[in-house]
Amino acid sequence: MSGLRPEVTAASRIVVKVGSSSLTTAAGGIDPERVRRLVDVLASVRARGAEVVLVSSGAIAAGLAPLGLARRPRGLAAQQAAASVGQGLLVHRYTEELARHGLIAGQVLLTVDDVTRRAHYRNAHQTLAELLHLGVLPVVNENDTVATHEIRFGDNDRLAALVAQMVHADLLVLLSDVDGLYDGHPSQPGTQMLTDVRSEADLAGVQIGSVGAAGVGTGGMVTKVEAARIATGAGIPVVLTSSDNAAAALGGDAVGTLFHATGKRRPTRLLWLAHATEPKGRLLLDAGAARAVVSRGASLLAAGLTGAEGAFEAGDPVDLVDPAGTSVARGLVNFDASEVPGLLGKSSAALLAEFGEGYDRVVIHRDDLVLL
Numbered sequence: 276m277s278g279l280r281p282e283v284t285a286a287s288r289i290v291v292k293v294g295s296s297s298l299t300t301a302a303g304g305i306d307p308e309r310v311r312r313l314v315d316v317l318a319s320v321r322a323r324g325a326e327v328v329l330v331s332s333g334a335i336a337a338g339l340a341p342l343g344l345a346r347r348p349r350g351l352a353a354q355q356a357a358a359s360v361g362q363g364l365l366v367h368r369y370t371e372e373l374a375r376h377g378l379i380a381g382q383v384l385l386t387v388d389d390v391t392r393r394a395h396y397r398n399a400h401q402t403l404a405e406l407l408h409l410g411v412l413p414v415v416n417e418n419d420t421v422a423t424h425e426i427r428f429g430d431n432d433r434l435a436a437l438v439a440q441m442v443h444a445d446l447l448v449l450l451s452d453v454d455g456l457y458d459g460h461p462s463q464p465g466t467q468m469l470t471d472v473r474s475e476a477d478l479a480g481v482q483i484g485s486v487g488a489a490g491v492g493t494g495g496m497v498t499k500v501e502a503a504r505i506a507t508g509a510g511i512p513v514v515l516t517s518s519d520n521a522a523a524a525l526g527g528d529a530v531g532t533l534f535h536a537t538g539k540r541r542p543t544r545l546l547w548l549a550h551a552t553e554p555k556g557r558l559l560l561d562a563g564a565a566r567a568v569v570s571r572g573a574s575l576l577a578a579g580l581t582g583a584e585g586a587f588e589a590g591d592p593v594d595l596v597d598p599a600g601t602s603v604a605r606g607l608v609n610f611d612a613s614e615v616p617g618l619l620g621k622s623s624a625a626l627l628a629e630f631g632e633g634y635d636r637v638v639i640h641r642d643d644l645v646l647l
């Protein structure tokens with residue numbers, strides 16, 4: 276027995292996520308030395324024949340110094356400006372460092388829409404697949420300059436889990452400034468690191484806290500554990516450790532916390548919908564429609580709608596609520612909230628006759644629905 280983790284050594288496609296806290300100096304700017312060390316590790320993974328997708332935070336942090344900002348700004352517009360300045364610098368660093376190893380970087384900036392809406396998802400999926408096919412090392416970040424509060428991941432942990440699913444990765448590695456998941460905030464004495472998480476039960480007594488002392492990251496452990504849930508639920512194991520442990524973790528050493536795969540691989544855009552989107556409203560279903568959606572996996576038709584709540588627009592995630600008031604599913608709705616009262620209880624033929632072309636579409640297509 277070599278003692279190496281087979282989940283790591285056998286993985287042929289690996290998504291590595293590195294947080295802002297692992298890329299920055301104490302003053303909060305990007306530390307070129309840390310980028311260099313990380314790239315050396317990624318290059319060694321590539322050298323053994325595995326493909327790598329890097330999800331890198333740090334755009335905002337990289338933009339601070341050039342803009343003369345002492346710390347991460349609070350306002351969204353200022354963060355977007357910092358990200359706009361910093362993203363180019365960050366990717367430039369990666370491009371230069373990867374080039375030392377004969378590797379090519381490809382920048383991929385994604386929004387929430389790109390991983391939730393069907394057409395966008397397919398597009399992002401195809402781009403990443405082509406980049407990997409060409410031997411490029413994709414460097415992914417959230418498209419911070421266009422994302423708004425409402426449609427923002429904010430942290431890159433869940434984005435990384437989504438990207439891992441999108442590229443059908445065999446492994447997700449989350450690199451942070453802490454060497455694993457602890458049973459309490461690691462700053463508290465006596466807390467212990469968990470080496471393995473095999474199920475939700477293992478997380479029962481764990482206090483999952485927010486961001487670390489560096490203060491440059493977002494989300495803290497909460498979003499990392501959520502990312503681990505999303506990935507492992509889709510059959511992808513996750514290693515969570517510090518960037519100082521990157522070489523050991525990617526070499527298969529038993530460092531950090533290993534979240535074992537719990538679920539089977541499945542179309543996971545919808546998993547994301549269930550886990551990580553905030554519903555913008557609720558659609559109230561009659562008993563027949565609730566049954567059709569839950570038991571038969573049917574699309575939701577206007578005929579089964581009894582009401583709607585919330586100010587959603589077409590394309591937004593909404594919850595589907597049965598007559599008992601239980602949210603049974605979540606889906607991407609095809610109509611604005613203002614259109615719904617005119618649709619209630621009507622057949623597709625009646626909608627077509629009354630409103631004309633386009634109104635005979637389903638309220639939520641079965642491909643855009645996930646049961647809760």
Ligand SMILES: Nc1ncnc2c1ncn2[C@@H]1O[C@H](COP(=O)(O)OP(=O)(O)O)[C@@H](O)[C@H]1O
Pocket residue numbers: 293294295296297450451452453455456457458459460461462481482483484485486487488490491492493494495496
């Ligand atoms: N139970 C826990 N185990 C480990 N770290 C935790 C825990 N609760 C909170 N944290 C904090 O989460 C921080 C990592 O999150 P964050 O600062 O967002 O990093 P990153 O920039 O890598 O995404 C750690 O520095 C740690 O202080």
Ligand SMILES: N[C@@H](CCC(=O)OP(=O)(O)O)C(=O)O
Pocket residue numbers: 293294295296331332333334335336358416417419429430431432491492493494495
């Ligand atoms: N997209 C942002 C990431 C925000 C962030 O700090 O994320 P993380 O460090 O992963 O918690 C950036 O590049 O600055």
